Amino acid sequence: MSERKRILVVDDEENLRHMLQVMLKKQGYQVDTAADGKQALERLQQGAYAFVLCDIRMPVMDGRSFLAACSEAGIGATVIMMSAYGSIDDAIDCMKLGAYDFISKPFNSEEITLVLKKAEERERLKDENRRLRNQVVGEYSFGEIVSRNARMGELFEMVQKLADHKTTVLVQGESGTGKELIARALHYQGVRRDAPFIAINCGAIPAALLESELFGHVKGAFTDASHDKAGLFEEADGGTLFLDEIAEMPLSLQVKLLRVLQEEEIRRLGAATSKRINVRVVSATSRDMAAEVAQGRFREDLYFRLNVFAITLPPLRERIEDVELLVDHFLDKHGERMGRGRVRPSPGALQALVRYHWPGNVRELENSIERGLILCESELLELSCLPETVRRGTGLGRRASDDGDSLSIKKAAEAMERALIGRALEQTGGNRTHAAKLLEISHRALLYKLKEYDLG
Template identity: 40%
Template structure:
């Protein structure tokens, strides 16, 4: 129900509307002429204004202009006699929501009012969602402070304001869609649509219909015209996820959109033009697919104007605990369950795990742990990452070393074990030593003697030979 103002100098009509709309549950005020209506608009807010077009003093056009100036979201419906329909149409061009021709039934007016209220509700919902999305994709809200993530965000900030095509590469679950959203919502196109399509989720004929739309009768089951995603994204951004799974036919059509900004709907002959920024993502090796003839070389180079490499979670271990804490806060609200955080053993286990499923796997792990946890903190047992090798585990659970028939130097096996332990512990030597059940001093000595190089920004401790046991 809404607040409604009725402005009409015809007493019987105005009072009839007042009775009918009040009976329908609306809160209604009345004004006997245009001047009185304008006074009420200065004093109050209304969801809908019903105004006669021709009144003594200020007319309906004056009421419309005042309403647009004071309350842009208020819907104005004009009531007009037959001879002034053209004026009512002109009024719609400058912002009137609709008009109704006299004489009319109260039911007709109620339908128009309900439509106006529904449009108003949808606009408010859209504004809320856009504001929420803007908040989600704000750079300050992206969780993580690792050097690997900072390098990604540096590129995103540089390219966001342009219309450049961007190709985002990375393993499944690394956050490619989040980065695509950040690019759009921090661009000059942020007020327009951000349309997402997963190219791997649809068969070829369905994907083309999804992207470009189709005309009625284009294929069996096409009983009406359908607007495609590119039309929906006009003026905004299109995000094509898993673009490496696209057929050669669809690749050719995407290339045409990138080059000519035009396409036809399936079954259609009319050429449509769009202004769309394209962001693509893939977890596949596109250069290798180009060499194998599985992906168009010309499309690859059109997509690869700016390339962003998303680091896997195992390469940004510094972010794991903060990401886990973010998921705990979210699931605590959804599940209405108070969990204060992770205990020390749980944090250590999260840092040691290799996360083949990346952030998505971490998110699922935390959700499961939240459901299973019985205390106020998540423990290592709640995480159910029992397949992860830990220091001090039973010898029968030790991984089998694969020795090739030609043999392998023991130093190479040691070097591989040390590097894996260092990666699992985010290159913290003390934690890596604990994984291998050796002392930090022995760990440091072997790193130096085996010539293990640390990543840039990491540094091995000074060499100190292990002290021999007293005889």
């Protein structure tokens, strides 16, 4: 019996439970019953049901309390409420608590059938949307990173080749580009995936405490050392230690880190003996490490030891074709966490998101989408829900590191055309004729642009 055909009927009236059970079985459903909300929760915890028909007024636990308990327990069944004392207020209250629909007693079999068929169609569409989203994410994702950019694709291939090796890797890129995600991909795509992944921001911990955090200490090593403590190198033994903002590490500690990398052993503060470790070190920085070395702020020998293999992440403004993909990804990610339905950007919002310069990179984009979901009350993310800087495009100003392309109207228009063409093809399943209609251009013009932008 398909899980989708399993129904739980919850009502304190035995005759009604029996009537619904007989009626629904004739329609091909597998039906179980419960006399109150408490019994219903017990049944839901024992097995999966696609739908629940639940009375509002019952002893022990009423319908409203049952809905709240389902939400707290994360039960995903579609709940349809029933009441002989039905009112608009009852319906609204139940909807707020998570009910899908509301039926007033007395009802006939046709009403029940219609509501269930609507609910089944809703679940089918949700499954289809989930399948399509997973298909898109699967095609353009690597670990937790989502991209269709060719340069990022090359980085994914590089990470895959490096994942099984102990080689130290230095990940470089602006703040918010996803350096820790690359480090996690190096770990979880490789043979160390079942061992610990430990991350530390070297700039977030005072220099006086950083040595103890990394290497640990023994009781009495310093004033507040009241007990032995393992350091992060020991915690990461067998796995990966990610040293974020490595350029912030004080010079005095850089010497000790170099020794650990060379000798593959650590000594806790105050300890008389050393301990062998097996740790893969991945470090990251948003600074120009060569310049740090030249100015004497970072040891050259440690830099070369950390930089056996370098990965440089491009800023989001250089992979603008990823913006729409990332927008959909973050809308799904945070929408699911917030219990929202499928939300998509309006044309105006998408245009603003694509043209914005994103000085804060992917992190800024994700924060903007999360904020927009909080303010947005419909299934359309409107321009008004986005931060003012995005709406006004104030991130378009030139940065010191730019080559001037960010001010090119031609390049901005090309990036927007690429994004809109990609979305139209995705919505039409690759049908170019239908895509051209959505884009409001001729089929010939679309073919020309596909060739011009090498979009296949």
